[in-house]
Amino acid sequence: MKTNVRCNLLQLSNILLAISSAFMFWKTLSVVANSPSPIVVVLSGSMEPAFQRGDILFLWNRDKYVDVGDIVVYNMDHRDIPIVHRVLREHKVIPTDEEIEKFNKKQGLKKDKNSNLKIPKNKKIKELKPSQKILTKGDNNPSDDLPLYGYKQMYIDRDNDLIGSVKGYIPLAGYVTILISENIYFKYILIGLICLSSLFSNE
Amino acid sequence: MLIAVSSYLQLNLNDYQSVPSTVSNIDTITTLKYSRNFGSKNREAKENIRISSFDLSADLTPLFNWNTKQIFVYLLMEYEGYNGLSSSKITFWDNIIHDKSEAILDLNSVKGKYSCWDVNNNFSSNHGVMKLGWNIQPHVGLLLWGETKGSTEINLL
Numbered sequence: 001m002k003t004n005v006r007c008n009l010l011q012l013s014n015i016l017l018a019i020s021s022a023f024m025f026w027k028t029l030s031v032v033a034n035s036p037s038p039i040v041v042v043l044s045g046s047m048e049p050a051f052q053r054g055d056i057l058f059l060w061n062r063d064k065y066v067d068v069g070d071i072v073v074y075n076m077d078h079r080d081i082p083i084v085h086r087v088l089r090e091h092k093v094i095p096t097d098e099e100i101e102k103f104n105k106k107q108g109l110k111k112d113k114n115s116n117l118k119i120p121k122n123k124k125i126k127e128l129k130p131s132q133k134i135l136t137k138g139d140n141n142p143s144d145d146l147p148l149y150g151y152k153q154m155y156i157d158r159d160n161d162l163i164g165s166v167k168g169y170i171p172l173a174g175y176v177t178i179l180i181s182e183n184i185y186f187k188y189i190l191i192g193l194i195c196l197s198s199l200f201s202n203e
Numbered sequence: 204m205l206i207a208v209s210s211y212l213q214l215n216l217n218d219y220q221s222v223p224s225t226v227s228n229i230d231t232i233t234t235l236k237y238s239r240n241f242g243s244k245n246r247e248a249k250e251n252i253r254i255s256s257f258d259l260s261a262d263l264t265p266l267f268n269w270n271t272k273q274i275f276v277y278l279l280m281e282y283e284g285y286n287g288l289s290s291s292k293i294t295f296w297d298n299i300i301h302d303k304s305e306a307i308l309d310l311n312s313v314k315g316k317y318s319c320w321d322v323n324n325n326f327s328s329n330h331g332v333m334k335l336g337w338n339i340q341p342h343v344g345l346l347l348w349g350e351t352k353g354s355t356e357i358n359l360l
Contacts, residue, residue, distance in 0.1 A: 049273060049299070050340045068292040069336045070278050086275075089293040091322045096288060109235055133322060139299065141277070144317075146240060154244060155322075168207075168345055 027035055035061040035164040040082060043172030046138030047071070047084055054175030058085065059164025065132050066158060071166040072136065074156050076116060076149070082163055085136040088144055089156070094130045103128040130159035207344035208269040208310040214339070214347070217265040221291075224261030224335045224351035226278065228312070229254060231359060239257070242320035250325045252359060254295045254315030259308055259335070261351055266339055274300040275338040276308070280357070285327035293319045329359045 029038045042055045050071075059073055066072055067083070068087050075082045095103070104117065107125055112118050119125060133155035137144040149156065156162070179186040232255045235248045243249040260276070266274050277297035283290050295315040300306055321327075333355040339347040 006298050049301070050275070067348070068294055069275070069277055071338075073344070088285050088317070089291065089319065091284075091291040093284075093289045093322055143240070152244060154242060166346060169341060170343055 001113075033058075033060050033062070033164060035059045037069060037082070037163055040084070040163075042084060043081060043175050043178065044138075045083075046140050047086070048140045050139055051084065051169070052171070054172045054178050056170040056174040057166045060167045061162065061164035064163065065167050066090060066162070072134070073163045073166065074136065074161045075163055076156070076161065079148075083145075083146060083148065084166065085138045087134055088137040089135040091133045092130065093133055095128045100128045129135035134158060134162075146174075160174065205268065207341075210268060210341060210344055211347075212289045214266070217268070219265045219339075219347075220349055221323045222261065222263060222265055224259070224308075224353050225337060226333050226355045227258045227314075228351075229257045229333065229357050231255065231357070233359070234318075236320075241318060245313070247324060249290060249320050251318045251320050252326060253318040255339060256274065256312040256314065257296075258312065259310040261308045262337060263306040263308065263324065263337065264303060266337060267306055270341045270344060271339055272342045273302075273340045274306070275340065276300065277336050277338075278333060278345065279336055280331040280333050282326070282331040283328050289322055291321065293317075295319065322345075326359055331357050333357055 026038075030036065032038075038059050038061075040057050040059060042051045042053055042057065045053060057073070067088055071084060071086045072087055073082050073084050081186055103126075109125065110118050134157070135144055135155055137148070146154070180190065211290050231252050234251050234253075236251045237243050237248060241249055241251050257278070261276075263274055263276065275297065276299075277294050279292050279294050281290070281292050288330075295317055296313070297310075297316065300308075308314055333354075335351045337351065
């Protein structure tokens with residue numbers, strides 16, 4: 001009896017170990033690549049023939065600027081699925097003095113006599129920094145991504161919108177995730193198979 | 204991993220980073236556009252530039268090995284913005300090469316694919332440098348980028 005309980009506990013801890021080490025691997029990769037999602041699965045055919053649905057992409061997000069021709073993954077606030085497209089144009093922009101002044105006025109910041117900014121103590125303020133503006137396009141799409149962007153948005157921003165740029169590629173290895181999320185039966189078949197295999201491995 | 208390393212080494216044997224190319228006889232057209240699809244915001248006039256004709260010759264066969272799925276080539280222009288406050292790279296033309304047999308490019312009076320605009324309403328500098336960039340898409344492994352040797356300076360109208 002006693003050994004049976006121990007056996008079960010050991011099995012449970014093994015399962016937990018597998019789950020936690022997978023989680024650790026993912027988070028470590030995330031820190032190394034500086035990306036919230038360092039591995040993505042391609043969901044659409046807009047980059048064909050380079051990428052098909054189900055291909056796995058490895059991302060890197062530590063370069064200060066991306067280059068024209070790079071394939072980037074970006075996430076827009078009003079969309080839930082990240083998009084994988086190629087950079088068609090990039091503009092590195094330093095804000096002019098007028099733009100900085102306008103930006104500060106919008107936040108309600110005022111200047112004192114020596115034309116230094118008065119910064120309230122308990123208020124978080126934003127700073128207008130040099131940025132990179134990017135226009136993207138899918139290889140398989142006839143035109144650029146302007147229709148995908150938000151209302152009056154002409155570019156995506158390097159620092160705010162990008163999850164990473166594609167560095168590595170494995171074809172079709174991620175197709176299982178597409179089957180799980182899009183086919184209602186596949187999920188149950190997979191769970192059933194896992195249950196069956198655990199039954200047999202018990203004996 | 205082994206595939207990626209051996210593929211990379213083989214490309215280095217081909218001397219893939221020093222492929223020559225020449226771009227010449229570039230004619231550009233400048234127009235003013237007022238629609239969002241051409242970069243205009245609030246119906247302000249936006250200066251658009253496109254290439255009406257250019258010649259290109261390059262031999263991209265060194266970029267192909269057994270692991271190359273396709274080559275993406277693109278004609279880009281580098282230029283500085285007003286007062287040096289911006290620096291930009293824009294693509295005028297691109298093409299996908301599927302096979303080694305198509306890798307020798309010899310194009311005459313080809314039209315550019317894209318109508319381009321700047322972050323500002325006008326292109327403030329009238330000087331740009333044209334280059335040919337490429338991206339190797341492998342069957343499996345690392346994606347590689349680079350530029351061919353040789354650039355062409357152009358004056359925008």
